[in-house]
Amino acid sequence: MCLMLSYLLKRLFHVVTTLLVLSLIIFAVLHLTPGDPARIMLGPEAPEETVEALRVKLGVKDPLPLQYIRWVGNALRGDLGDSYFRNESVASAVGKHLGATIALSVWSQLLAILVAVPAGVYAAKNKGGKVDAAVAAGTLAGISVPSFLFSLILILIFGVWLKWLPASGYKTLSQGIGLHFRYIALPVISLAFMQASLIARITRSTVADVTSAEYIKTALAKGVPGTSIMFKHALRNAFNPILTTIGQTFGLLLSGASVVETVFNIPGLGQLMVSSILKRDYPVIQGLVLITSLVYVAVNLVVDLLYGVVDPRVRVIGENA
Amino acid sequence: MSEQVLKEARREQRKVMLGAILGQRVALAGFFIMVLIALLAILAPVLAPQGPYDINPLDRLLPPSPKHWFGTDSLGRDLLARTLYGLRISLTVGGETALLSTVIGLALGLLSGYFRAVDNVVMRICEGMMAIPPMLLAIALVAALGSSSENVVLSMCVAYMPMVARVARASTLSVKEQTFIEAIKSSGAGWPRVLFGHIAPNIMSPVIVQATYIFASAIIIEAAMSFLGAGVPPPDPSLGNVLYDAKSVIFKAWWTTVLPGLVMVLTVLGLNILGDGVRDAMDPSGK
Numbered sequence: 001m002c003l004m005l006s007y008l009l010k011r012l013f014h015v016v017t018t019l020l021v022l023s024l025i026i027f028a029v030l031h032l033t034p035g036d037p038a039r040i041m042l043g044p045e046a047p048e049e050t051v052e053a054l055r056v057k058l059g060v061k062d063p064l065p066l067q068y069i070r071w072v073g074n075a076l077r078g079d080l081g082d083s084y085f086r087n088e089s090v091a092s093a094v095g096k097h098l099g100a101t102i103a104l105s106v107w108s109q110l111l112a113i114l115v116a117v118p119a120g121v122y123a124a125k126n127k128g129g130k131v132d133a134a135v136a137a138g139t140l141a142g143i144s145v146p147s148f149l150f151s152l153i154l155i156l157i158f159g160v161w162l163k164w165l166p167a168s169g170y171k172t173l174s175q176g177i178g179l180h181f182r183y184i185a186l187p188v189i190s191l192a193f194m195q196a197s198l199i200a201r202i203t204r205s206t207v208a209d210v211t212s213a214e215y216i217k218t219a220l221a222k223g224v225p226g227t228s229i230m231f232k233h234a235l236r237n238a239f240n241p242i243l244t245t246i247g248q249t250f251g252l253l254l255s256g257a258s259v260v261e262t263v264f265n266i267p268g269l270g271q272l273m274v275s276s277i278l279k280r281d282y283p284v285i286q287g288l289v290l291i292t293s294l295v296y297v298a299v300n301l302v303v304d305l306l307y308g309v310v311d312p313r314v315r316v317i318g319e320n321a
Numbered sequence: 322m323s324e325q326v327l328k329e330a331r332r333e334q335r336k337v338m339l340g341a342i343l344g345q346r347v348a349l350a351g352f353f354i355m356v357l358i359a360l361l362a363i364l365a366p367v368l369a370p371q372g373p374y375d376i377n378p379l380d381r382l383l384p385p386s387p388k389h390w391f392g393t394d395s396l397g398r399d400l401l402a403r404t405l406y407g408l409r410i411s412l413t414v415g416g417e418t419a420l421l422s423t424v425i426g427l428a429l430g431l432l433s434g435y436f437r438a439v440d441n442v443v444m445r446i447c448e449g450m451m452a453i454p455p456m457l458l459a460i461a462l463v464a465a466l467g468s469s470s471e472n473v474v475l476s477m478c479v480a481y482m483p484m485v486a487r488v489a490r491a492s493t494l495s496v497k498e499q500t501f502i503e504a505i506k507s508s509g510a511g512w513p514r515v516l517f518g519h520i521a522p523n524i525m526s527p528v529i530v531q532a533t534y535i536f537a538s539a540i541i542i543e544a545a546m547s548f549l550g551a552g553v554p555p556p557d558p559s560l561g562n563v564l565y566d567a568k569s570v571i572f573k574a575w576w577t578t579v580l581p582g583l584v585m586v587l588t589v590l591g592l593n594i595l596g597d598g599v600r601d602a603m604d605p606s607g608k
Contacts, residue, residue, distance in 0.1 A: 014448070021449025029458075029465050140597075143534075144589040146541040148548050149564065149582045152571055160572065248451075248484070255456035259545050263568075273457070274549050277464055289461060293452040300452075 007308045015301050022293055023075075027068050030286050036060075040280055041084045071286075080287035085279055090287035093272060100170050100268035103180070104261070105253050107188045112195035113246065119196075120203025120242075125230065127208060135200055142197025147256050151190040151263040158186060168265040187264045191256050195249055202245040206238040213237075239310050247303035251296050348598020354591030362408040369402035373558045385576055392576040394566050403558040404581045408588065410470065410559040411540050417474045419536035422481040427521075427528055429482070430489020435497060435516050444490065447483035455480035456542050460551045468554045473543060481535050488531050492524035533596025537589045544585065560585045 038054040039046075055061050059070065074081065080090035123135040159167030165186055171179045210216065211234050219229050258270025265271075269288060276284040361368065370389070377397035385392045391400035429447070433440040450458065455477070462476035496502065497520055505519055540560070546552035547561025548568070555562050560581060567577035 014445075017445050018448040018452055021445055022452045025449055025453070026461075029461050140590060140593055143537065144586050144593055146544055146585070146589075148545055149578070149585070152568070152578055153582075156571070156575065251451070251454035252456075255454035258457070259548065262549060277460060278550055280464070285461065285464070289453055289457055292454060292457060296454065297452045 004308060008305065011301060011304050011308075014304075015297060018297060019294075022297070023072055023290070024068075026286060026289050026293075027071060030282050031064065031067075037084065037282060075287075075290065080290070081283040083276075083284050084281045086281070086284070090283050093284060094269065094287060094291060097267055097269045097272045099172060100266050101254075101257055101261070101270060103173065103184060104187055104191060104257055104266065104268060105250075107184060108191040108195060108253060108257075109246075109250065111188060111192040112199055115192075116196040116199035117203050117242065120200040121207055121230070121235070123200070123204045124207035124211065132204075135204065139197035139201045142193045143201075145193070147190050147194055148259045148263055150193060151187070151260055154186045154190055155263070168263075170264075170266040170268075184266075187260050187266060191253060191260050194256065195253055198249050198252075199242065199245055203238070203242050206241040207234055210234045210238045236310065240307055243303050243306055243310075247300045250299045254292050254296065347594055348601065351591050351594030351596075351598055354587060355595055358408065358588050358591055359412070361405055362412050365402075365405035365409055369399070369405050371399050371402055373398065373402045373406040374556060375399065375402075384574070385580070391580045392574070394563075394577055395570050395574075396566075400563070400577060400581060403563050404560070404584050407558040407560040407563045407581065408584065410553060410557060411543060411561070411585070411588070414470055414474055414477075414543050414553065414559065415536050415540040418477040418481065418539040419532050421474070422478045422535055423485050423528065423532040425478075426482045426485025427489050430486040430528075431493055431516055431521060431524075433486065434490040434493025435512065435520070440490070443486065447486050450479070451483045451487065453480075455484075456545060459542065460546055460549070463546065463551050468551065470553045470557070470559075473546065473553055477539050477542060481539070485528060485531055485535070488527050489524055492527050493520055496520050496523045529599055530596055533592055533599065537592040537596070540585070540589055540592075560588075 036051075036055070037060055038051045038058060042051055042054060059067060062070075071081075078091060080094070082089050083093055086093055119131075119135050119138075123129075123132040126132055155167045158165045166183055167186075169183055171183045173180045211229075216229060216233055219233050224233070255270075257268060258273050260266070261268045261270035262274055269292070272284065273288050275281075276288065375398060377393070380389070380393050380397040381395055383389055383393040383397075389399050389401065391404060394400055394403065429443050433443040453461075458480040459473070459476040462479060463472055466472040466476065493516075497515075502515060502519060505515055510518075543552050543559060544561030544564060547559055548565045550565070552561050553559040555565075563581045564578060564585070567574070567581065571578050
């Protein structure tokens, strides 16, 4: 327990430093950007004095370290600044678009894990069989077809030709569960396809690697039953690479969401991001990258903590480091 | 009884051999697909019926025909020409990204897996960078640097490099604890020899798998970035731009999406198959 606690503290310290580096990177990237926000807001026709006044008001003429500290300080209090073009704060714009993205990514991740892990384990157990070949072919397709192309094809098949499901739009859960899933089915499938393929591939290869290890042979020789070997010996040791992949691909899911949301016209964070990038609405971009990254960091913190729970070696290494 | 066992063993052996050959065959297929794709890209000026920028307003949105194998787009440009030239740009962008990010990431990963002092600095920065989803980071960087294909490569490189570093570091950590490394160290080898001569070859398999994954994924991400309006600037025909132009007419001209899309899928598929083949060839235990 003591080991677990020190591992936990160590991970939390890592998260804090990660966030510090992250905020510096986001701040630096957006301040590398050429273009004058005041000029962008007021347009090329505005007189110089008005633009100058706005520059002072926005604080863009202050020294960079001061601007950074002010940005971080405000962000910690939940104030991400105001959008240049939308008549609202970044926080309220994000709030309005958050629900759709959460629904989309949670359903996709769930669908992906539920399909991919059993498929990967089964394929590894029956290496060279028909299911293994099918899983290999399916996952290859999944990582080779870009999500926007897959989305367009799904729209063509199910939206236009078969007319089974709506081709675009979004309904919240509170508007009816059936309606919600009718609208979100195609986006979730196109987002989960690549996700599931990556997870299934890593599951198959790590489980296959682990089952060829010496201690599995030992267990077999001892006469431990097959299912017990799979769950107690093999899966437990294959768990970390699978978890890593799930954590890492979660970021892929978040950026994939921006593409899928654009194709299906879903009012989520991805769509907000794309429209802000096209309009160069920097406070919104900055806020969105920060929030997406925070979610990603949180997911990976959970992954790291699960490592410690599953694999005692990690706790000990954490202690020595 | 022993006859039975022998038979069983023979059958098992045949199965293994068959698997190996089959595996080889799949990898070979990937190799041939990539040779074909590379030839198509290199020979684009010879194969294309007209220039990729030639606009013919009278030939707008023509379906595939002997004159225009892939049909034409909404400006009357020949889609076969745009796809072939697009292949060139996408392969270059993807290849450059994979090579650059792998070389830098491998070096960083090896060093930070081996030296704890380097580890603390490099991994903190990498973790910060990896906290931003690669496509968002690349888009933000392109928005900051200005859109050109060099900046797209640079941005994707920055976004992918930490992934390679992390994989290389994790493998280095586990390999450096193994007995044979201890043996080499105790026989007096210096750290460069241990690190680059003995640890590096043993972590190449996951790194190469990662590199081919990056090559393939860079092609997809470039396409997605172009699709969102933040990739290789138009009118240059990267595969993403060709598909972006197709998006607005997908319901009346399926070929503008499907045919260039097929070429793109074939390219990424070829890369992935080839990558799997390389992985199996380098790691005999995976067979």
